[in-house]
Amino acid sequence: MSSDERPALRVTISDVAAAAGVSRATATRALKGEGRFAPETQERILAEAERLGYVRNTMAAELAAGRTGTVGLMLRDASNPAYGLLFSRLQDEAHRRGLDLVTVTIGADEQGAEQVNALHRLLGMRVAGLIVATGGITAAQLAPFADQVPIVRAGRVETAEGIHTAHYDDPSHGELLASHVLSLGHSRVVVLSGAEDVSLAEHLRATAMEQTLRAGGASVTLLSVGAAPTDGVDEALDAVRAGATAVMCASDYRQLAVMRALRDAGLSVPGDVSVTGCDGILPGADLLGLTTLRIPVEAVAAAAVETMQRLLSGSDADAVPTVRQPFVGTLVPGTTAAAL
Amino acid sequence: MSSDERPALRVTISDVAAAAGVSRATATRALKGEGRFAPETQERILAEAERLGYVRNTMAAELAAGRTGTVGLMLRDASNPAYGLLFSRLQDEAHRRGLDLVTVTIGADEQGAEQVNALHRLLGMRVAGLIVATGGITAAQLAPFADQVPIVRAGRVETAEGIHTAHYDDPSHGELLASHVLSLGHSRVVVLSGAEDVSLAEHLRATAMEQTLRAGGASVTLLSVGAAPTDGVDEALDAVRAGATAVMCASDYRQLAVMRALRDAGLSVPGDVSVTGCDGILPGADLLGLTTLRIPVEAVAAAAVETMQRLLSGSDADAVPTVRQPFVGTLVPGTTAAAL
């Protein structure tokens, strides 16, 4: 081949321009199809770009243009199907709306330093917006940037001004499940949940469960434990042996752990004890007959992206009042909880 | 406050340098802690950066430096737990090794155009390396860049020269499962799989199953169907009614679909028919007693990242022969497949 061959990723727009016999300015315009240029010129430029294997250097382009076309997504560890699905739906929705997403993740068990690091990586790219789908980052850490770049929290509630949300209405979830259990006639119930600083969602659910149950006249044993699904399972079993007829878990993972323990202990579900969970997105949950609550992942994802797009296109960002959008899931009756 | 206040993300290194009374070059060095500078000078610069809320513009930095510190990850839709877990493990491993990952995803059902678009977005960022965890992108599309940037495929096998892999040994997986089924005494078996162009992994597994079964003297009905888990389920049931005693599914999703259909048809598992799957990463699979094969996600992720790091640090990239690393999972006997 001719001597104008360069390794694909080192072809610059100057190379393309030169090969097409035009200036860089013209090449830029033709390549993005904006501004004025002769159709035949564009054709030639496009052909040369193709031939040379030109890939625009995004960093240079966005630096020069002074703006970014991508939205940053901070995601919690995706090994949890609830986050995996949220991730997937956010991605789909962003794609549908023509937004480019670039994602960084932080392990679920990371310390604050990692979270901040990830945040800075995204901000360093000067993303046009930020979708935060991890509880690990605090409002205080986000706040300084809220007036620079639109920030939408997806999944978790947020009270800080200027940070928008599309979130699960976890108190309602807890209430719905508790009402169901009450309606089945249970009056001695164990509530198993992660502590507030371990999982805000679980905490909110569990608190609502407890309140609803007590309001319904039931006696409640609240177990507020660590992050591991097996934490507190033994205590829950003890409570069952002591007469509790239902175990309400603040997440499906805990529910599975409880059911394993129950099976190993020779207790039957729902014969000896009813068990409920929350999340409802495990594939195969139906085969297990899990009584749970399906969280509205799709609605949250759609609202988060839609909000982001609106903020992005809004001429005056500060003119928009902080958006708060709670979504309620649907109860999945299942067969692991039955009437007394 | 003083008049040197600018919105956080608009503070440049010049602002920091000016505030600290030094040149930009000194600020650069002090900020990254490389090169020579007086400790006290650095202290001052760091303090000013902190005070002004300076966040380095990564695009500008990497453009100027001529290199990137991040590795791009192309991921398939994470709503499938197998990909979600792979994603999570790749991320963990990268973090452990000090590599920064930036991810773009493509829906599982996307056309080629989207995949190429995603690839270009990553290449446009001039990532230092590329980890590809989606089957949707072909070797031909990757090849032009393989000598520019190290490329490692994670999960799926690859034959193209210059593209490294850490992949599941799916033929072995099929063989292991089929041997298990044979050892249980089954001789009339249905194999349910996605077609080759739908899922290479499923195809490889199914092909191996078929061969192993036939070699073992069994008669095989191979159903090569579409991507939807319910595809081919009816036909599989027909085959069961016609005398087949085992249904081998090329993925857990199909296995679940088959079990639902069997349940609805009033057939018992494994009483009337044995069922096997493949993947083994569904939470709760143990409670269902699924007979399946756990794919070695962790090993693949670790090997992929380790290979990437090696390629990145290797002075002479082309000196490294193409790396191929197949990993075999472990059989999970379960209770959905039993002896005849």
Next chain:
DNA sequence: GTGAAAGCGCTAACAA
């Protein structure tokens, strides 16, 4: 319709 020129924010020799 096209090109020349001035940067975007930062880094990296090379001087000083």
Next chain:
DNA sequence: TTGTTAGCGCTTTCAC
């Protein structure tokens, strides 16, 4: 130890 000077690759007025 610090500052000066060139750019990195691209976009974008503003003339022509």
